[in-house]
Amino acid sequence: MADMETARASSAGAEDHRVISRLDLKTGPTGQGDGRGRHVGIAIDVETTGLDAGSGAIIELAVRRFRYDADGVITDVDQPYAWVEDPGRPISAEITALTGLSDADVEGRFIDEDAAERLLNSASFVVAHNSAFDRVWVENRLEGARGLNWVCSMAQVDWRARGFDGRTLGFLLMQAGYFHGGHRADADVDALIQLLRHRFDDGRTALSVLLDRGSRPSWLFRARGADFSVKDLLRERGYRWNAERKMWCREVADEDRMEEEFWLAGHVYDFAARPKALGPDVERVTARSRFLP
Structure with missing residues (x-):
């Protein structure tokens, strides 16, 4: 009888609690998919001085390439790249609170344009979690990265229809079973790649769903x-x-x-x-x- 009560309590506890893990995205093979994927994508995120791309500036740019197979399974993750850049003006207290970047962090530093453009042009597509925001900033800053294929994990995956609530990156990641440091560009890039690896109930990955929609005119x-x-x-x-x-x-x-x-x-x-x-x-x-x- 005591064993039965213990089992019921354990079962109830499992239903009332869910474990989420800190995201630690390793470089190299993911152990999933069909060998080393032949296709290459690149995840990107920017931190900026504000919302207006016409008058603002990028203060952090992060990118990370990944390989995926014909089923949209990410098979390998490349090393991360991130640059901070001095915008030539003071960073507001609000932006510092949001990004963690201060004037001292960016003073005298700059984005390696050649490296960033080479990386972006080496992939079949660029993905951000809000491409309507990120794309215009990237193309304003990097002339050699204009006219690439872009997809958006926020707008081009129907997360609600797939059982998720909301559309923000951190919240979606948490529902997929992970949490991350948040809001620095490199951490958000890793969160995005992990979210693209998520498998829905029908077995498809979020990346597969995204590319299916993103490739259509x-x-x-x-x-x-x-x-x-x-x-x-x-x-x-x-x-x-x-x-x-x-x-x-x-x-x-x-x-x-x-x-x-x-x-x-x-x-x-x-x-x-x-x-x-x-x-x-x-x-x-x-x-x-x-x-x-």
Whole structure:
């Protein structure tokens, strides 16, 4: 009887607790996949002086290559690379609190442009956890890294449909069973690679799902001339305000283009909606042009 009670208590404890491990991503083979993968990707993260890529500067850049096989399983992880750079202006207290980088940490230091560009061009694609943020900063800073294929682990994996909550890197990593130091670029790169290694219930890795979606062309709709009165409709539809272009924008899959055109015609460009243009701007996008303003 006592043994049965002990077993019940142990079972209840297992249901009430979950162990998560500190992430320690080793260089070399992962022990997974089919041999040494023939394909190469590179994970990236930047820390910056603010949110405006037009007026701000990168203060830390971290990259790490990895190899993966035909099933999207990461088989090998390369050594990490990270550089800090003096932005030529004081780093604000808010940014120091967020990144851990102070003026003293970056004084007189710089990114090795040749090494960074060579690494980025050696992979089939670049992945960040918020490529809509990272890409413009990287391309502003590294001319030789423009026009590469980019994918985004935050926007191009439906984490909620796969049983996860939220989209932030640290929270997703914790749900996958790990925690990391957080917010320094090199730690976030390791967290990203580990997240891409995660296997979902159907056996597919997050990297496999990401590449499947990221390799497909899509269409970027810009609701040019949309009246202010339809802003809530656009937001509910999934459009986001592009402050630089001053337009509501949404990316849709290739097969959904016609449906989106019909929706806009009936809700945004109908005479009653008082549009200031005849229709939207529509642009075909691929991994080479995606995540740019």
